[in-house]
Amino acid sequence: MVKLLPVALAAFFGLAALPAGAEEVPILRIYTYDSFAAEWGPGPGLKAGFEATCGCVVELTTADDAIAVLRKVQLEGATTKADLIVGLDTATSAEARATGLFAPHGLTLDKLTLPEAWTDPDFVPFDYGYFAYVYDKEKMPNPPKSFEELIALTDDIKIVIQDPRSSTPGLGNVFWVQAAYGERAPEIWAGLKPHILTMTKGWSEAYNLFLAGEADMVLSYTTSPTYHQVAEGVDKYAAAIFTEGHVAQTEVAGVLKSSEKQELAQKFLAYLTSVEGQKLIPTTNWMFPVVDIGADLPAAFGEAPTPKLLEIDAADIAANSRAWVDAALAAIQ
């Protein structure tokens, strides 16, 4: 009965059941966020690319966002089936490390072209981007060049941001203002208040409000205009570069201690950060690759402006992020 259940289920819903006897081929189970594994995301390409050489089967298991992936592994603890997590970021990696569930990556990452030196012993970076406010060049010929210039604009200039309690860019925005202004952060938030059209649950609602013309600027990434250039041939969007600098979001992957396939998992990490693996990233995840992939990087990525990097200490984030979020929300309440 127990065995019949999954089979009946698979038949009923028309899902492909695993071929019998697949156990001889090792299965590498990767937990990742939903859009990473989507048809148009980097997941399918990376799976096919790695399977071509590893003599294994890659299985992608998803949760709806990166934080949910971490929570899922935390709930499963040492009994998790996952060998790897792909898709945490530098804002959540300190918390992930504190769970004690992750093993050192063991790779020598000497080819990285990240804006900051990489020293993390557990997590491997696989793409990055800068948070930025994106605007329409036709409607906004003179974009603000700092948070203070944005605040000084008339109140009918509206921005859309994401709730830091439910969205990673929303949280990144709080870190950004904090890194740029320190103790003055609540003052900046209070200044932004009249410009905030609304604060959405996730990135997609905010970005689509902006595309629908409801707001003048949206909190997104410097690579967002690149998507419109490469995939749609539309050149009217741009990211406003702020003189105080920008906070970067670096996405990372890590191997779980409980995995029995440490070696295979490390091989995947090596593939993920290789030129071959990285070639897949820019036009699927719309972020910068972490190594030099030469001419495989679409020209539009090279044209995306490189802002000054505002560094922010992971330990500082772990200790203070809640207080920062509370202060920001209180200032715009």
Added chain:
Amino acid sequence: MVIGAAVALLIVLVLWSITATAATDPGTSPSRIDLPWLVLTTTIQAGLTMVLSLLVGTALAWALNRLRFPGRELIVGLFASAIVTPGIIIAFGLLAVWGRAGWVAEFTGVRIPIFGLGGILFAHVILDASFAARILLARLESVPDFRLKTGQSLGLSAIQRFALIDWPAIRPTLPGLGAIIFLLAFTSFPVVLLLGGGPANQTLEVAIYSAVRLDFDLRGAVNLALVQIAICAGIILLASAAAPIPANLGRSAPQRWRDGAWVQALQEAVLVIGVLGFGLPLLAILIDGLGPGLGSLLAQPGFWRSLWTSLAIAAASAVLTLLIGLTLAAARAASPGRLVKTGIGAPAYAYLAVPTVVLSLGFFLLARNAGIDPELAAPFVVVLANTLLALPYAVSTLAPPLEAIATRRGKLIRALDLSGTQQFRSVEWPLIAGDAGVVTALAFCFSLGDLGVIALFGTQDFATLPLLMSRALGAYRSNDAAGIAAIMLLLTLAAFVLIPKLFQRLGHARA
């Protein structure tokens, strides 16, 4: 009775599994939330939504009941489809009409401030009042012929007619309907944030979401969820206590009793405003989605897989909802005291009060503790979750007519010594087939709605249309998302026109 208890037990299990996990994890810490303030603002918002939705819904049902015109069924289907369309889609449809870059601003140059409490209420009323209109219309159309004929021969005025004939028909449904609308608005979260205009407008649900996801404070999340459940339970019990025994049952032939000319003009005005208010945002969704980008969407094999998965799940949960809903409603009708009735009916509503993020966590932990692979459990959980979500609608729609049958025809049934099956086939079914059709259509379409419940269950292969849509939205693919939204709306519309018709036919065949 057993099913009512099972539904309640499931919610207890969900919360218990989370608390048990929280107990073994010392890493959680309390959140700081201004709870009284959150509860107050959420209650005000939900209360306003409820009152407005019932008022507008009643007016629409009244107008639709009186008027006959070509395309009427389509309008009825249109109203019904709003509630099962994901709130976020409706909100974007609303903005396409009323927003800064919307049709109204474009054609008139008038900018209406849509963000804030006004926008939230507007979107919620579109979602909920149209649903209320559909349910109330079904009650108005069950007013028996003899009452109408008597009323007509007495020459009742339009006001008297509403007070003496319509009101007794819709009143028993109002408390249950009001409770549902209150719960929906109380727990609404993405729409409230989208249109709320900043953190001044939010709901308790966002605090719970943040406790689970960001803080991973499971005990705090359960406590907040209990606060939400307690408030909502109060509303549910109030509604159950306020529900009188229904007076009407039966089917009426097409109305031939028209109101006076100026009343008719008023009805026409109500309907035109209603169709514009409700129809334009939906029309905007269709126009946006059925554009040139549709071809590339239809060429994706993933789209078709999701479509079939969605339809299979919708069919399964519709059947399950109808069965459980009929059983609960019949048990409620057959039981003697008001207290017992409440005890049977209330658990069905409780599900609406449990935050999605908590349910999703609870189901995940339950599956894991039971040793079931979450990936294999995902389809079952979706069917179960959609059934539970549709259950309050089923009970609130089916209970009043079944109770009317029990009070009016109970003696006859006992005198004829009918068996349970005979009673159902020859007495109850012909009278409730219409309502059952609406319930089935609702349940069918609900599985095209929210899927937050399997947030932690995901696999690459198992995707439904809403999941595919949120994937597309999260990857800049707005055209695909708009196309999926339009197709979901069309499916819903078709289901609401065809399924009730099918049931009506089945009811007549058996009668």
